Amino acid sequence: MTSTTSVGSVPSVTAAVEAIDLQRTFRTTSGIIRRTRKDVEAVRGVTFAIEPGELFGLLGPNGAGKTTTIKMLITLLLPTGGSARVLGRDVVTDVREVRRRIGYVFGGDRGLYERLSARDNLRYFSELYGVPPREQGPRIAELLELVGLTGRDRERVEGYSRGMRQRLHIARGLLHDPEVLFLDEPSIGIDPVGARELRATIAQLSEQGKTVLLTTHYMFEADELCDRIAVIRQGEIVAEGTPAQLKGRVGGGRVLEIETYGVPDDVLVAVGDVAGVRSVAVEERGQQQVLILQCESDTEVTHPVLARLNGIRVGRVDAREPTLEDAYVELVSGA
Amino acid sequence: MTSVRVFFVGGLMSYRAMFGWLNPWILIPSLIVSPICQILLFAYIGRSAGVRDDEFYVIGNALNYAAIPCLFAMSSTIEGERQGHTLGIVLTTPARRIPLFLGRALPVIVNGWGVAVVGVVAGVLLLDAHIPGSAWPALLLVVLVTSASCTGLGLAMGAVVLRVREGATFGNVVFCVLLVFCGVNVALEDLPGWMAAVGTWLPLTHGIEAGRLLADGSTLGGVGGLVFREIGVGALYTAAGLALLGYFERDSRRRATLDRV
Amino acid sequence: MRQVLHQQAVCYWLQLRVLSTSPFEGFLAVLFPLMFATAALLVYSVNGDPVAMQYAGLGAAIMGMWTCQGVVASSLLTRERWAGTLELLVAAPTPLSRILVPITMAMSTIGLYCVVATMLWQSWVFDLRLEIESWPLFVLSVLMAAVTLAQVGFFLSVTAVRYRTSWALGAALEYPGWLLCGFLIPVDLLPVWIQPLSWAIPTTWAMDAIRSAADGGSPWGSLAVCAATGAVYAVLAAYLGKRLVDSARRNASLALT
Numbered sequence: 001m002t003s004t005t006s007v008g009s010v011p012s013v014t015a016a017v018e019a020i021d022l023q024r025t026f027r028t029t030s031g032i033i034r035r036t037r038k039d040v041e042a043v044r045g046v047t048f049a050i051e052p053g054e055l056f057g058l059l060g061p062n063g064a065g066k067t068t069t070i071k072m073l074i075t076l077l078l079p080t081g082g083s084a085r086v087l088g089r090d091v092v093t094d095v096r097e098v099r100r101r102i103g104y105v106f107g108g109d110r111g112l113y114e115r116l117s118a119r120d121n122l123r124y125f126s127e128l129y130g131v132p133p134r135e136q137g138p139r140i141a142e143l144l145e146l147v148g149l150t151g152r153d154r155e156r157v158e159g160y161s162r163g164m165r166q167r168l169h170i171a172r173g174l175l176h177d178p179e180v181l182f183l184d185e186p187s188i189g190i191d192p193v194g195a196r197e198l199r200a201t202i203a204q205l206s207e208q209g210k211t212v213l214l215t216t217h218y219m220f221e222a223d224e225l226c227d228r229i230a231v232i233r234q235g236e237i238v239a240e241g242t243p244a245q246l247k248g249r250v251g252g253g254r255v256l257e258i259e260t261y262g263v264p265d266d267v268l269v270a271v272g273d274v275a276g277v278r279s280v281a282v283e284e285r286g287q288q289q290v291l292i293l294q295c296e297s298d299t300e301v302t303h304p305v306l307a308r309l310n311g312i313r314v315g316r317v318d319a320r321e322p323t324l325e326d327a328y329v330e331l332v333s334g335a
Numbered sequence: 336m337t338s339v340r341v342f343f344v345g346g347l348m349s350y351r352a353m354f355g356w357l358n359p360w361i362l363i364p365s366l367i368v369s370p371i372c373q374i375l376l377f378a379y380i381g382r383s384a385g386v387r388d389d390e391f392y393v394i395g396n397a398l399n400y401a402a403i404p405c406l407f408a409m410s411s412t413i414e415g416e417r418q419g420h421t422l423g424i425v426l427t428t429p430a431r432r433i434p435l436f437l438g439r440a441l442p443v444i445v446n447g448w449g450v451a452v453v454g455v456v457a458g459v460l461l462l463d464a465h466i467p468g469s470a471w472p473a474l475l476l477v478v479l480v481t482s483a484s485c486t487g488l489g490l491a492m493g494a495v496v497l498r499v500r501e502g503a504t505f506g507n508v509v510f511c512v513l514l515v516f517c518g519v520n521v522a523l524e525d526l527p528g529w530m531a532a533v534g535t536w537l538p539l540t541h542g543i544e545a546g547r548l549l550a551d552g553s554t555l556g557g558v559g560g561l562v563f564r565e566i567g568v569g570a571l572y573t574a575a576g577l578a579l580l581g582y583f584e585r586d587s588r589r590r591a592t593l594d595r596v
Numbered sequence: 597m598r599q600v601l602h603q604q605a606v607c608y609w610l611q612l613r614v615l616s617t618s619p620f621e622g623f624l625a626v627l628f629p630l631m632f633a634t635a636a637l638l639v640y641s642v643n644g645d646p647v648a649m650q651y652a653g654l655g656a657a658i659m660g661m662w663t664c665q666g667v668v669a670s671s672l673l674t675r676e677r678w679a680g681t682l683e684l685l686v687a688a689p690t691p692l693s694r695i696l697v698p699i700t701m702a703m704s705t706i707g708l709y710c711v712v713a714t715m716l717w718q719s720w721v722f723d724l725r726l727e728i729e730s731w732p733l734f735v736l737s738v739l740m741a742a743v744t745l746a747q748v749g750f751f752l753s754v755t756a757v758r759y760r761t762s763w764a765l766g767a768a769l770e771y772p773g774w775l776l777c778g779f780l781i782p783v784d785l786l787p788v789w790i791q792p793l794s795w796a797i798p799t800t801w802a803m804d805a806i807r808s809a810a811d812g813g814s815p816w817g818s819l820a821v822c823a824a825t826g827a828v829y830a831v832l833a834a835y836l837g838k839r840l841v842d843s844a845r846r847n848a849s850l851a852l853t
Binding site: 104 | 607683687
């Protein structure tokens, strides 16, 4: 395998998408008379590489920098530092070549012409993406079939549900048969059934050999779909690996879940101090609080913890294996 | 005392919340540049056609354009109440309805008054229009009355828009109707009979006529009849608007649709 | 090349569909100037001078074209932003100019519709039939007005999009356009210092050509200047559009969403 550095626009033979120390700072000015400038570092040096055919997940909470990273990769934003290549082409200098080979899909209701039908929307975008006229008809029909919108394609988009819009977005992103697809939180706000169908479609794309970069803040989605995941927090990647590897980072441990009814803060601290307890998180579930303790697997913690909770009403106590969610929570909360 | 509080505070709060027009980038083009341009447009048309004098068009168009805030601000106040899910509360609140709605109408009326006055002053400065100093107090009063009656139309329009949906389009259509039928650029006597007849049942018409007479030297007493007719027309639309709102409220209580109205 | 033309045609057609089914950009863009034309003709009809009525009638027929372009084009990119499609347009491999030009041509088409509607309206309401000496030259001049207006619209859309409130700025352009372009008021009736501004707008020249065609004179001189002025706007727009997109990429200033 040759190295990933290359000269000019000679395509590199390895990664499909490469980000090398990508940075993006936003300057905001506020005030009219006394202008105050503030620099917001949205992305602070993100590096990763996606192999061809891989389904790569960028996982992180809102505001972590996922969307900014994607926008740099799809050439909508210029990085303020670092570089990125898509299919060997630089995103800053080789803009048209990059755009012709990538598809961009984002979640939400917007991004379509409401008063046009699905078919007309696809026709419009296929013109913008240079799909040869003769290929448009069959391509559109094929994509509508793929996303399950055949039969409703002549209706105006304004009548579509969010799930249908999302599927139409995916069809739109695939019109010019891109090699790389960027999906920015595609399942946001979609009902569980619709989201499941969407994930099936995404998995299918990956099986067809397309490279996919998926951003999401749903851990189970990343877990289910992605070959590899990078966890991003406050503009930096804090972990990278396969879902199994990430679970392994908090693995070798166990998770203790204790239902309680109102735990004062000092007791929480005391619980955290118990030997073998790595971290304590509290989740509010209605009237209850659930303490989620990440523990070493070889230390007996249940008794000492329950002893510290003496006098406080305790419900169920559960010990289980850590999930990707636990890994994620630990990674993004910086614990 | 409560009525007065309801009147002022309620009105101001509702206005500020919904009326994002305080952005100078919207305010200046829409409410200062445009009315002045409309006045200039018709004043020059008048000169080109050799019909009437500049003052005629200044008063007509200044008052006509004041309809824009009166119609749109009032209807967006109502729409704002609906979107904030407070319309149901406002309509069913134990506070007396009249001060409640008048309170919401007051900032709108003042807005319309302001736009008209700016228009008249600009017209006087930029064109060949002369309004005697003694006429100004009465003129300002007439403008206020006209603005109020136009706001009444705005209330009725706002009620209709709750059901009709395309409020901005509808508002512009109403504005056009006012432009053509209310004697804004053509005196009622020069209009075909049926158009003049429609005009007498619309706000603006009598106010514009009164304003022109005042500018020509008439006294307030001389235009008293017109002023009362203007108030009457305004009251008519206000009553219609309140009745319509009341009907929608009862209807939606039956069908649980007020918030979706 | 064929692909470019195909793209232009399809984008034009679909955007025309979007505009014409919109109450605001379709119906109202025709009705509003029509009502103002009516108001203006009512003023002219007070004296009833037939020459003046012809003058006003001709101008009234064309003034709607300005509304369809000036107002609608300024808010074009803002509307695309609200719809969430602006980002997609900028992210596409096709240059922004090639995307915007068909849209402004679609707006001009609505403007042409407005011309026909106004002429029919005038003949019905005011019994005013326009006397046109040379119909071919008249149609040519009107089409030239449409094309150059599309170029002005292209210019407006890229300059106005920087401002989030461009829809308000565009709306404020409507009346000045009617004042300056010689639709209802001869340009030489305006104050001397503002006349150069009138002549800097291609539509004024187009209107002049239209009147010449109606009178049986020669519109070619005016048409030539009209085309030249329009071309200037187009070139400026292409340049500004490119700068706009570059600036947006660098400074995230376009607020594409």
